[in-house]
Amino acid sequence: MSIYKQAVNKPITTMMIFAAIIVMGFYSLTRIPVDLYPEINPPFISVITTYPGANATDIESIVTRPLEDALNAVDNLREITSTSSDNLSVITLELSWDANLDEATNEIRDVIDRIYNFLPDDVDRPSVFKFSTSQMPIVFYAVTAKESFPGLDKILDERIINPLNRVDGIGSIGMIGAPRRVVYVDVDARRLDAYFLTIEQIGNVIAAENLNMPSGNIKMGKTDYQLRVQGEFAESHEINDLIVGNFQGTPVYLRDVATVRDTLKDMTLDEKINGQTGLRMFVMKQSGANTVRVARDVTRNMEILKKDLPPDVEINLIMDTSEFIKGSINNLSRTLMFAFFFVVLVVLFFLGKWRATFIIVLTIPISLIIAFVYLFISGNSVNVISLTSLSIAIGMVVDDAIVVLENISRHIERGSSPREAAIYATNEVWLSVIITTLVVVAVFFPLTLVGGLTGVMFNQLGWIVTITVITSTLAAISITPMLSSRLLTMKQKITSSSKLSYQNTIEKLLHRVEDFYVATLRWVLRYKAFVLLSALALFVSSLLLTRFIGTDFMPQTDESRINMAIELQTGTRVEETVKTARKIEQIMMDDYPEIEVITASSGSDDEGGMFALFTTAGSNMINFMTRLSPVDERSRTVWEIADGLREKINAMPEVISLVVTTSGGPGMGGGENNVDLEIFGYDFNTTNQLAENFRDRISQLESATDVTVSRQPDKPELAVLLDKEKLAIHGLSSATVSTMVRNRISGMIPSRFKEEGEEYDIIIRFEEHQRNSITDLEEITVMTPRGEMIKLKEIATVEEFWGPPAIQHKRKERVVTVSAKPHNTSLGELANEILEITREVEIPHGVAINVGGAFQEQQEAFRDLGLLMILSLLLVFIVMASQFESFRTPFVIMFSIPFALTGVIYALFLTQTTLNVIAGLGSVLLIGIVVKNGIVLVDFINLMRDRGKALNEAILIAGKSRLRPVLMTAFTTILSMMPLALSRGEGSEIWSPMGITVIGGLVFSTMVTMVIVPVMYSLVAKSGQRNKTMHLRKDFDFLD
């Protein structure tokens, strides 16, 4: 018993099966998390090693190099990069995308274990750190306060962070720029000398006094008492009254030599939100948690928690990644609804029957809902990619149902009973329906095999379209015949005389189109050579147009935010940096009302945790994070604003470099588009010069902007050079002297002050004005073991020079990267121009050059796409060759594919869209859709030929009868893509290139298919039925 017969005979069972699918689909839908993209675990693992006291060059040779050599053997390693800076070595391993990161981490640990013994003793054990997108902050808040600012840290911790941490799915909450309370003991160096004291002595006294000590038990009578010696300071001013020494018989109090300040830590980082003092708070989610839900819960809880805050504390949202996600998802859902609506319209237009339209359209929800079941089972999320896949599929899932229903209604019109027509008509077409589905699957299934970053996006698309299309075929041969047998009735001869009836309007129009097409076909069959030549000319002319189409990796998206990293002269004090930051803020507020929230952080913070990894900090750096008003509420795009800011800020003389980014962090899709020029070479001077040279040349390009050099300029350093001999005479060592210098300048933390369960550092050091010149340094008093007080200048000289920068490695070699972003041009073009420059410049011996960055990823992705296209073509050929049992027919059909590309090129050219990965993907998808049209036509020509019609007659008959189905499937696909191509909402930039590609390619190739394919067919298939008969006759010559 066949499926369709079962289905028709058991309508209730059939209905129940599909009801079950729909119920499961809805259940899944409520369970699937919503996210922007499928979860990706970027295969990056960092190995971080600290070696206190070593400078960048030491770190490079002692730590980084041996580790790199050892780590190079890790499986699946693609690239190894490292940065060696003072005290710190960071090695980043990029693995292939399909690598198992847990295994890799273990392997890396093994490697570290092996090598650890060969590293110097003072090197800390390297720590392994795995990066995950889920560690990116999902919500950013700006917190501003006036009077409460000094205690803001504690207020937020108690009233916001602790309660908020209870929200399900929150990974952690961090703060940047929070004021911290410290107790400073500012020592007057002269008085210290006068009393023969040292900082260390004072520190020891503080440490010794600030102490609570459990001292055993005392049993008295029946009770057992715990004994405790209590010496801890209850108030910070108690420190003033400590006796730190004796001078000529009188005690020296701490207040005699120092002042105690219980205050906020000195500023190294300045946070301003819209020009007000404040801090930033960020929320990170747990891996696998639903971004949208977590963000929603956080904002909802925040509203409640806010009420407990002091009135001057204000919390403003700077960035909520979930808003962009919600926007994109809503936008796509709307797109999907429009697509559905258009498909219904097309079907109704061509069929003119409500019931038939209903039956066909019903396959859409059935096949789409199954995608949610897939997403649920595979643990995926509803995201931009899965929704786009659905809107791609929506136009295709009706095709099979159309074919089946058309045949059924043909049978019914001939007088069969609907029930029987449903069974026998389905029997006639089910095989060809399955084969056309196979063609589509042949194109989409390879997408599931793509690896790498592009694979993350394509795999879901591949699976979703494959699954929905297969479901739609199953629905077409089960529920479509079942419903047809119930709902379709024998058509009464409609004699409606109304002028506006379907028969008198659309039907007439369609007939006219058919007649016109047959006339065209007749004409082209007569002038085959002319037609083919002009087609060739069209194709070639489109190839010439490719020169005007730029290439990009991923489309840029307007995410309504601009981040800027501004670098001032190295060594600039944070106070100066802050002044510049205020100036820039003023510019933003005056000229760009679109900017709603500005947060500026100047200087560096030793905290900030994970977030510090994503930003460059330093006393000369300013980082701006801004939020703009929503896309539809402003006339200037984020790029226009960014360009304007760029121009204004670059005009400021103190700004050395400026990087403006318009997307959030290292993600995918809408990620940064830049071309990296990598200069490999050992010698700093040569490579620095070369990098500067390239930077100058690239900056002069019209098409380049944000040109930066990865190697920081040399840092000004003051070095204390000790005289070893003199040290020995005084019984000192480098270690003791360096600790003393450190304690006096940076400060010594002998103990912590406790209050209400919190601990605050007590920092002892020289007063500010006694530690801000070279003379001050030289005047530092050093106490020798013999108790003599000597000045630092007696045993050392202080010199000023330039320290080595952080040293970056790529593939174990020193590298400097000059990166540039395309400006009013495409990534590919900029890369070509930069390549041009590299050819002009003479590369010194021992230096190698490579152009990478997003450009490299683009190249890789394009190569993947190329392979994918070849694979799809092969699979499609295999399916068709076996269907037609012929090698020739598939060629005739595939002849239309180049014209699909022609259509793509024209569409890209006319809309001024660049060819990026998404557009490339669109072209691959086109193969399936275009070929499907060809199959419908050629199959019918073959049929007519087999039924004994002459070649041209067969072509004309087939053309006339297949025009409607071809137009119908083409229109459903084109119109369902229309919302995708035209959508202008949030995140639409990513997918509109695909819509444009598919529409352009399909419109053009449909026209060409209907003309070129018949011509090719008539050229290739000269030997038809007649030759077969001749051939057969030869075998039976005994009859003659």
Added chain:
Amino acid sequence: MSNQENNPQQHTQNKAVFIVFNQAHTERIEYIIDIMKIKGYTFWEDVQGRGSVTGEPRYGTHTWPEMNSAILTIIPEEVVPDLLDNIRKLDEINKDVGIRAFVWDITQAY
């Protein structure tokens, strides 16, 4: 006439009617046979063939996807004209679907 003597159970002359028709007619044929109270028949669900004059081939192939069914029934002579009439009416709904009936004499029966 001579058959009658050989077959004592039969009171009237019996005829064999071979009906070959497009599968799409199956239900109606079954209905006709039922209302005419014809009890015995032999039914082939899938048979191939083509008409001598206008009938299209029915091969169940890709080129000619449709199939025929066939019924052979032995009925009394007087029922035959009614049956043929019904079949003609059925055929007239749409000639393209196709149905034909042929009548034989039964010379002997067991």
